[in-house]
Each structure stands twice: as C-alpha cells, then as structure tokens.
Amino acid sequence: MTTDQPAARCAHFVLVPLMAQGHTIPIVDMAHFLARHGAHVTFLTTPLNALRIDAIIQRAGASGLAIDFVSLPFPCADAGLPVGCENLDALPSPSRDYLPNFLRACDMLRAPLWRTSAGTLCSELRRLRRLATILHQEGVYVRVTDESEILDVPGFPHPLRVPMAKAPGTCLGPKQEHLRLRIMEEEAMADGAGVNTFDDIEAVYVESYQKMIGKRVWTVGPLCLCNRDATHMIARGNKAAIDVSQYLRWLDSMAPTSVIYVSFGSLVTAGVEQIVEIGMALEAAGFPFVWVIKTGDRLAIEVDRWLAESGLEERTRKRGLVIRGWAPQIMILSHPAAGGFLTHCGWNSTLEGICSGLPMVTWPHFGDQHMNQKVVVEVLRIGVAVGGGSAKWGDENSGTVVRREKIEKAVRELMGGGEEAEARRERARELGEKAKRAMEGGGSSYQNLSRLIQQFQAEAE
Ligand code: UDP
Numbered sequence: 381m382t383t384d385q386p387a388a389r390c391a392h393f394v395l396v397p398l399m400a401q402g403h404t405i406p407i408v409d410m411a412h413f414l415a416r417h418g419a420h421v422t423f424l425t426t427p428l429n430a431l432r433i434d435a436i437i438q439r440a441g442a443s444g445l446a447i448d449f450v451s452l453p454f455p456c457a458d459a460g461l462p463v464g465c466e467n468l469d470a471l472p473s474p475s476r477d478y479l480p481n482f483l484r485a486c487d488m489l490r491a492p493l494w495r496t497s498a499g500t501l502c503s504e505l506r507r508l509r510r511l512a513t514i515l516h517q518e519g520v521y522v523r524v525t526d527e528s529e530i531l532d533v534p535g536f537p538h539p540l541r542v543p544m545a546k547a548p549g550t551c552l553g554p555k556q557e558h559l560r561l562r563i564m565e566e567e568a569m570a571d572g573a574g575v576n577t578f579d580d581i582e583a584v585y586v587e588s589y590q591k592m593i594g595k596r597v598w599t600v601g602p603l604c605l606c607n608r609d610a611t612h613m614i615a616r617g618n619k620a621a622i623d624v625s626q627y628l629r630w631l632d633s634m635a636p637t638s639v640i641y642v643s644f645g646s647l648v649t650a651g652v653e654q655i656v657e658i659g660m661a662l663e664a665a666g667f668p669f670v671w672v673i674k675t676g677d678r679l680a681i682e683v684d685r686w687l688a689e690s691g692l693e694e695r696t697r698k699r700g701l702v703i704r705g706w707a708p709q710i711m712i713l714s715h716p717a718a719g720g721f722l723t724h725c726g727w728n729s730t731l732e733g734i735c736s737g738l739p740m741v742t743w744p745h746f747g748d749q750h751m752n753q754k755v756v757v758e759v760l761r762i763g764v765a766v767g768g769g770s771a772k773w774g775d776e777n778s779g780t781v782v783r784r785e786k787i788e789k790a791v792r793e794l795m796g797g798g799e800e801a802e803a804r805r806e807r808a809r810e811l812g813e814k815a816k817r818a819m820e821g822g823g824s825s826y827q828n829l830s831r832l833i834q835q836f837q838a839e840a841e
Pocket of ligand 1 (some may be wrong): 401402403405432498616617643644645646647648672705706707708709725726728729730837
C-alpha cells in the first residue's frame, strides 16, 4: 500500500472472527486495513484469544489506529467444553468430537454480541461461498450420505464435479444442519460479502457469486499484505516457537529460492506414521527445508521421541530446520531464500504462498482446502498435487498415510529444474506481483475497500 489517506471518518465496523487462527488472523489484518483507511473498528474476541493476540492489541494501541478490542466471556462450561477451550486449536483430540459443543458456545455469544454491536455491520470474510450456497440450496448436505458420491455442481461458471467428501461445508455434519441453516439465514440478511481474495485470481467466481446472491461482493485481499515489516509479521498469530533472529540468520545463509517451507496450518495434526514419511521424503529429496510439525496432545511425546531417535535432524543439520509449534509463516515465505511451499491449502496459506510468488506442493485435508487445491493446480497452474489420503478434520488417525516416495516426487518436481518447473515458477512470480498491486493505492482490492467504507459511511450519515 502506498497511501493511507482516510476514505471516511466514522464508518464503524464490528469484526467477529470464528475463534480459529485461520479466521482470526485475516480478520485482524482486515481490522488494520480498515482502520488505516480511516474507519472505526470494533474487534470481538474472548479472554484467552485476546491474550494470544496481545502483541497485536498493544501495537494497534501504540499506532493510534481506531481499533477497539472487546472481549466477551466464552461460555465453555455452559456448552459442555473443558475450561479454556476458546479456540478450535485448543480442543482436546480427537477435536472432531468436541466440534458441536464448540459451535454451540460460539452460537451462545450471539446475545452478548448483539448487545455490544447493535445496528452495526458484522463482517465475516467468505470465499467459495457460491459452491457451498449452491450445495445447500440443492439440499445436498441433507440428501447425500455417501461421501464418495460424485456431485455435479449446477450453475457453476464451468462444469464442476466433486466427491461429496471434498465439497466445502461438509465439516458440519448432518447433526449440525440447524447451524448451517442459521448461517444461511444470517447471510440472507447481510448487505453483501467481503472476500479475502483479489480479482486477478478468481474474478469469474466472484462475479457469479455476486449474481447468485444479488448483493455486492467486495474482494479486499490478500489481507496478509497488510503486514509490512518484520515486527508485524512476527506478531501475527501465536507466539513463535523459535528464536526468530536465529532462524532469519539461517535463512540468510541459504541460496535464493532454494528452501521448501512445509506446513499444514493451525489445525491439521498428522499421525506419527505420516510424520515419519514426510521427514524421510524431505531428507531424500535433498533440498533445504523448514518443516513445521504440529501434533495433537495425544501424539506429542511419540513424535518428539521419533525426532530424537531417528537422527533426522542431525543428518540434515546443514540444510533442514524443524519447528515444533508455531512458525512465523509469512516471514519465512517472504524471505528470498524461500523457493517453494508444501501446503495443506488452507486459504490463508494459499494466499500467502501466492503473495510470496511461490509455487506450491498441494496436500489438502478437509473443508475448502480441496477446492483451493483446484484453484492452485488447475486454474492458476502454480502447483503440484501430492495426491493421496487426507485425514478428516480433528482426527489425525482417520486418513490413509501418503508414502514418502509420493511426497519426494512432488517436492522434486516443484523444486527441481526443467522447463515445466521454470514456467510454473514464472507464473507464480507474476501472480505475486499482481497480488501486491491489488493492495497498493489504486489497486483493485484497495479501491474496493475504499468503496466499502464509503458505502457504510454514507449509510451512517
Ligand atoms: N500460521 C502461522 N504459523 C504456523 C501455522 C499457521 O503463522 O505455524 C498462520 C498462517 O500463516 C495462516 C494461518 O495461520 O495465516 C492458517 O490459516 P490457513 O487458512 O492457511 O489454515 P487453517 O489453519 O485455517 O487450516
């Protein structure tokens, strides 16, 4: 972004993220983006989530941005959740079993939320809603019980066939159909939708979604580009599990575009067998790597033991870094040494890879990640699919293990030489430039945000 001129002085936005890092992080970015454009922002959180974004809260206060962080008690006990489960990543494993209670607790925030924010726009960022909306309208979530059934999605901008198990929205099982209905009702009442994407990558889908809902859709991303310097990048999300300066020195010592960054976001936790396969593949592929490992509480000790006993870290000491816990992801991805990204295709990670101009090995697990892979591999042509079994959300033992040979092959294809790999790199580089332009003054997302603020400013007057 080049200018921060206020577009309006008192449009007021209340931002209510789902309590999960993949939602909180971009909504925090959105809060900054709006406030830098002169809007007043109220950001809803809960006590433990507020602690996790404390650095961000302090920074917003110090910079004088008009962002109020309001913390509402999260009703763990009333919803049947263990104390302290205020975030999806804090649910005990298998977290899938606790999802209905977590959603109930979120739903119970409704009354205190409306007391806090009556009459103001509540914005939740959405993407690929068109597909989920069509599937809902067609009654698919209730009708189809066989996960392998192939759906022909009607009314999509191009023919689209997806197995039920890979369709967005299926994280909410049949028992949570009442919640899906509530979400759809809320969407029907909304004035429009703000979407964390940019026109260069999916204008055709945005346009058709806009037509379908008959309301304005504002593309306002990639929001991760709101983080301009290292301090902002490090403060994003949780506290890093590493000494950041030490890792930066390590990255500085690596050749440009030589390192593959491997991470599966904030929620995917792999089983031990799968972790062993990934480790062996990274060793065999021979490229420098940064590998972020997250495990559920049940498996942490086993994974640590394997890491210690396998000798992998010792053998790859000169070219490999393993991070157990939270990594400063966008800092690593935007470092000149980064040359590729093995990702689970969470939408934030996908955008962050795009913004850094990186080609990606795609390995989706659940929810919209399967559709995001399609965008990366088939539409943008900047990805290599690892292909293979993926666990269900919240249960690391539910998928089939992807073997090391497959992973190694995909990594070599991405990071190695050859015409195809170079062309993929070039496309990724160009997209990275387009993403930056979209968020700069005069860029499509920058302008959309200004218009969004103006619209609500006009209505407020
Ligand atoms: N993230 C991070 N460090 C980590 C893991 C995740 O900074 O060790 C950030 C990542 O940059 C992204 C978000 O957490 O912004 C994860 O969101 P995404 O949509 O990619 O996946 P989810 O966690 O929702 O599956």
